[in-house]
Amino acid sequence: MIEGLPSDVDVPDGTLLAGYFVTAPERLAGPGLPRTERLITASECLSDRLSRDGVWFSTAREALAACLLFQVPVEARLYALLVPSEHVGGFLADIRAAGTDEPVLLAHLDGRGVGEAAARELAEGGRELGWEVLGYDYGPLHSWLCNNLYDDAVLSLGVGVDEHGLLPDRDTAQRVAAWANARGDTKPVTWFPGALIEWDTPIESRPGPVITETAPAASRPWWRRILQP
Template identity: 75%
Template sequence: MTPQVRYGAGMIEGLPSDVDMPGEMLLAGYFVAVPERLAVSGLPRTQRLASASDCLIDRFPNDGCWFGTAQEALAACLPLQLPVEARLYALLVPSEHVGGFVADIRAAGTDEPVLLAHLDGPGAGEAAREVAEDGHKLGWEVLGYDYGLLHTWLCNGLYEEGRLHLGVDTDERGLLPDRQAALRVAAWANARGDTKPVTWFPGALIEWDTPIESGLGPVTTVTPAPPARQPWWGRIL
């Protein structure tokens, strides 16, 4: 039986409302991952790196695995023995930056039914209205799609140069503080010729604090209630 998600009645918090945000935020998809400890030269030193990329953290059931709903993501984890740190995440992308992401997916010819359905399908944009409640925005990152893998700017040798030339830095999760910082990094990375051949784009990362149910033990869950007030996507415009 597919599990349902228990997350209470709070809305997604912290999405920026004090910056220019044309268009809307589109849900790329859900994934399950374990925050990673980083202590590598040239990368931010952190105990809890979070990323939608496939480069620096462990994702479950495997790298590159996207889910269309939170319920599907949690159901896929039921047979697994997940670390207690595993969490559910969602990636949101500003609509005006979706084009390059989708173009790279189509150029690669890889199988990405979830990403394409959410970002370029007939109902693109609708899925974002169904994001489960009680998630909170961790921060922003800069990503690029390359033949089945989603890369982060951090693993392309850009972190130290970005700090030096752009004056940007990451937080304790390895994430940028706001959309404007992510936009600057993405534009700067796209203007270079020494990164992976991808279209870099900004994305907001959402996390749910609830531990993931897995083979370690059962958890009784209920379906989240629909939003009862102005939706979060209306508050970021």
């Protein structure tokens, strides 16, 4: 269980939970990029992330509590990034080589602090949204889309993305990551595939909606129940 949050949803076999983040869909357009009005990504290059003391959170509860401190776009949602186990080593190596402070990512991916159980559980109500290809570079996560790889990948690999700019499955993301790692014209990162999990529930933030206390407890969404037991 994750900090008292009822959950029977496990991280899929062969993947680890890197952490939670909050973001809103972004418009993406330009040379060498797919056109979408609703880009969703874990990359800080292409989207504005919730950021006060950092962009990553260990639990859904922490992420949602942070949203109460300032105004968050109404379109913002809670997300989690899952990383296939075989790609965790390269991701961790780039974090350590950068010497940056990533307590959440390190705690989940190398088992410090949260342990293996926490890295294999998700808050209830999430759904897999799609896959992307990412690489860590001295703080931010870069996306394959911000490295001018999209057009070449369409021509060389025959891949495509959905309305969120995401690849359809793990195998496709794996192929794109391997292809990007074999090139010499991208950011000097280890590219890896990652799955995004989305919680399609409006997030309360400052100033936030007025919630009456007369409403039955059972009618409150799950994130209100964990923040106000």
